[in-house]
Amino acid sequence: MFVENADSEACTILSPAPMAGRAGHKAFIHSFCGWAFYLLCALVVASLLAGCGPKPEFSRSGPIAEWPAYGGDPGGMKYSPLDQVRPENVNDLEVAWIYHHGDFSDGEGEFARTSFQATPLVVDGTIYFCTAFARVIALEAATGREKWTFDPDLKARRGEGPYPLTCRGVAYWSGPETAGSESLTCKARILTGTRDSELIALDAATGRPCSDFGVDGRVSLREGMGSAEPWEYYPTSPPVVVGEVVVVGALVADQLRVDAPSGVVRAFDVVTGELKWAWDPVPPNWKPNPARPAGKGRYQAGTPNVWAPMSVDTQRGLVFVPTGNPATDSYAAGRHGLDYFGSSVVALDAKTGVRIWHFQTVHHDVWDYDVASQPALFQSAQVGGGRPAVAQATKMGHIFLLDRETGDPLYPVEERSVPQGGAVPGESLSRTQPFPTHPPPLQPGQITAETAWGFTPFDRSDCRERIKGLRSEGIFTPPSLQGSIQFPGSAGGANWGGVAIDPVRDRLYVNQNRMPMVVRLIPRNEFAGLDPGSVVYPDELYPARGTPYAVQRGSLLSAFGAPCIAPPWGTLTSVDLRTGEVLWEVPLGTTRDQAPFPLWFSFGAPNLGGPIATASGLVIIGATTDRYIRAFEAETGEEIWRARLPFTANATPVTYRLDSSGRQFVVISSGGHGWSEPGDALVAFALPEPRRSLSD
Numbered sequence: 001m002f003v004e005n006a007d008s009e010a011c012t013i014l015s016p017a018p019m020a021g022r023a024g025h026k027a028f029i030h031s032f033c034g035w036a037f038y039l040l041c042a043l044v045v046a047s048l049l050a051g052c053g054p055k056p057e058f059s060r061s062g063p064i065a066e067w068p069a070y071g072g073d074p075g076g077m078k079y080s081p082l083d084q085v086r087p088e089n090v091n092d093l094e095v096a097w098i099y100h101h102g103d104f105s106d107g108e109g110e111f112a113r114t115s116f117q118a119t120p121l122v123v124d125g126t127i128y129f130c131t132a133f134a135r136v137i138a139l140e141a142a143t144g145r146e147k148w149t150f151d152p153d154l155k156a157r158r159g160e161g162p163y164p165l166t167c168r169g170v171a172y173w174s175g176p177e178t179a180g181s182e183s184l185t186c187k188a189r190i191l192t193g194t195r196d197s198e199l200i201a202l203d204a205a206t207g208r209p210c211s212d213f214g215v216d217g218r219v220s221l222r223e224g225m226g227s228a229e230p231w232e233y234y235p236t237s238p239p240v241v242v243g244e245v246v247v248v249g250a251l252v253a254d255q256l257r258v259d260a261p262s263g264v265v266r267a268f269d270v271v272t273g274e275l276k277w278a279w280d281p282v283p284p285n286w287k288p289n290p291a292r293p294a295g296k297g298r299y300q301a302g303t304p305n306v307w308a309p310m311s312v313d314t315q316r317g318l319v320f321v322p323t324g325n326p327a328t329d330s331y332a333a334g335r336h337g338l339d340y341f342g343s344s345v346v347a348l349d350a351k352t353g354v355r356i357w358h359f360q361t362v363h364h365d366v367w368d369y370d371v372a373s374q375p376a377l378f379q380s381a382q383v384g385g386g387r388p389a390v391a392q393a394t395k396m397g398h399i400f401l402l403d404r405e406t407g408d409p410l411y412p413v414e415e416r417s418v419p420q421g422g423a424v425p426g427e428s429l430s431r432t433q434p435f436p437t438h439p440p441p442l443q444p445g446q447i448t449a450e451t452a453w454g455f456t457p458f459d460r461s462d463c464r465e466r467i468k469g470l471r472s473e474g475i476f477t478p479p480s481l482q483g484s485i486q487f488p489g490s491a492g493g494a495n496w497g498g499v500a501i502d503p504v505r506d507r508l509y510v511n512q513n514r515m516p517m518v519v520r521l522i523p524r525n526e527f528a529g530l531d532p533g534s535v536v537y538p539d540e541l542y543p544a545r546g547t548p549y550a551v552q553r554g555s556l557l558s559a560f561g562a563p564c565i566a567p568p569w570g571t572l573t574s575v576d577l578r579t580g581e582v583l584w585e586v587p588l589g590t591t592r593d594q595a596p597f598p599l600w601f602s603f604g605a606p607n608l609g610g611p612i613a614t615a616s617g618l619v620i621i622g623a624t625t626d627r628y629i630r631a632f633e634a635e636t637g638e639e640i641w642r643a644r645l646p647f648t649a650n651a652t653p654v655t656y657r658l659d660s661s662g663r664q665f666v667v668i669s670s671g672g673h674g675w676s677e678p679g680d681a682l683v684a685f686a687l688p689e690p691r692r693s694l695s696d
Helices: 006-014 021-033 035-052 457-468 524-528
Strands: 094-100 121-123 126-130 136-140 146-150 171-174 188-193 198-203 218-220 240-242 245-248 265-269 275-279 311-313 318-322 344-349 355-360 376-378 389-393 399-403 413-417 432-436 484-486 499-502 507-513 517-523 540-542 549-555 570-576 582-587 611-614 618-621 628-633 639-644 654-657 664-670 681-686
Touching: 121 171, 121 654, 136 188, 171 240, 240 311, 311 376, 376 499, 389 499, 399 432, 499 611, 507 611, 517 524, 524 549, 570 618, 611 654
Parallel strands: none
Antiparallel strands: 094 681, 121 126, 126 136, 136 146, 171 188, 188 198, 198 218, 240 245, 245 265, 265 275, 311 318, 318 344, 344 355, 376 389, 389 399, 413 432, 484 517, 499 507, 507 570, 517 549, 540 549, 570 582, 611 618, 618 628, 628 639, 654 664, 664 681
């Protein structure tokens, strides 16, 4: 069993299964501890065995709920009304079942490296999810037994490109019971995007393609896009369904070329696959500039894309899309206004694709601070005057609370002066950037040589010297020829895991990274003769073709491989949405599985994946570089449960309860990331059925 908690391990290790009653316990203690330490050991074992009796009966009353959308609901709050699993019994959770789908690769063989990041859907007692090889699988939600699988025969699974293979989720649609609906080939559908740039509709009951959708159940997303490598353009996040359309965006590879594929967002008829609208994020009244390639497709090349999860307001018929950067990410001088919609949250009319409003979180973004998190829709009488709201988390550690109907901030947002020094000639920087005040920024300030950190004096001295050689004027220090510290780094702050919102307590929970990076622009002539092995921060090296500079980017680490800032390096934070106050902040993760024993410290860890919140007062999250799923007490931030997993869980968990007599399940994808071993496990936890004590 992969569960690791003190009570269950004590029962497993110390309970003398062949013996019963007091005599058996006494004989066990004698043999295990020895007579000299009989009394001490008896006390220790007695305290451990106290937790090994019958488990308390969990409540059979309470709500029933599934997980029908990526964020739990179409608006992405990641909140469940379930309360069977509570702070007082969460430590009794045990593995209910594990499903291994087999689709994983370490990148050393025929296929690219994989990362299993799917957040499953749970609808009508069935779990639906996708694998890194784009297979879609349906399981019985109560048992984990396989119901069906669909294999799209993914072509683009080879080792080309910089990104691991991944698929973060699917969407569900059920047709209304109307006249003529009986003629539908699939009355309920699973919609999924693939690395082959296809949108596929499957029968939710059988897994067979819906023949009336596109061509044999498939729609090509390459149509009108121009030429691009298979790994350069494809969806990674799930599509969303609103009314009778399915809306999809896509990843566009960073930092490669100014004429990158368009970031167009498109909507297709959910039954026929017919294109209903396309929102090409070019500025109003914009005319292509001769100095910027237009691309060879129907849509404008190099526009901001939408790779992160989207949200839906079903009542108002709105789709909320978080946008990335126009190409290329680290140099804005050649954009000619094309970053008008960059690094923004945009509200689109779901029927027409017409923009209703947009709010830009970064002006002229040259930090790759694209909006990576799903917009979270909520409404509270005590937040923003009761207006329907959007909470948008960002990589900078900013949470913007916006009016859902207008995009206006619910609380003051200040335009503050930001660093300008070190920018390359001709760069087009904004002199100010927007900063929220409610809540205030959730990331610490400037990194200096005086604040350098290390495990040892040598480590600290090495970091100090590295920082002295770099530009570091605080957040929004522009990329430079010298090399600039970017903090937060391009992984965040918050990333695609986003936030969870408890609408009863008016609390927001967000996990963040605190890992600085170094960004350096390399003149084109220098880049042409560069030996990649000679760069100081060699994590990432990008050509940025069509600009005067290539881009070098990497983590700010000491010679020992330790971050140059004091921990925590990953956090989980609770915010009171009514006051904007940070209620608590705790380290998230340990150095285990990255550092050798005994260097396992609770310093927080880099994290990708998101939290969920429950009505019982729990915040549940995986996300870290160690192989754990954890539960935190929502009021205090205390970690009150964790379970060991077969692989890291860089995904968002789900929770569900299927009927009034059933158990509440917590399920998470455990499948690794670029920094950890790839895997293929979907792990389900639940409270145990009551069992007899040892003395019965």
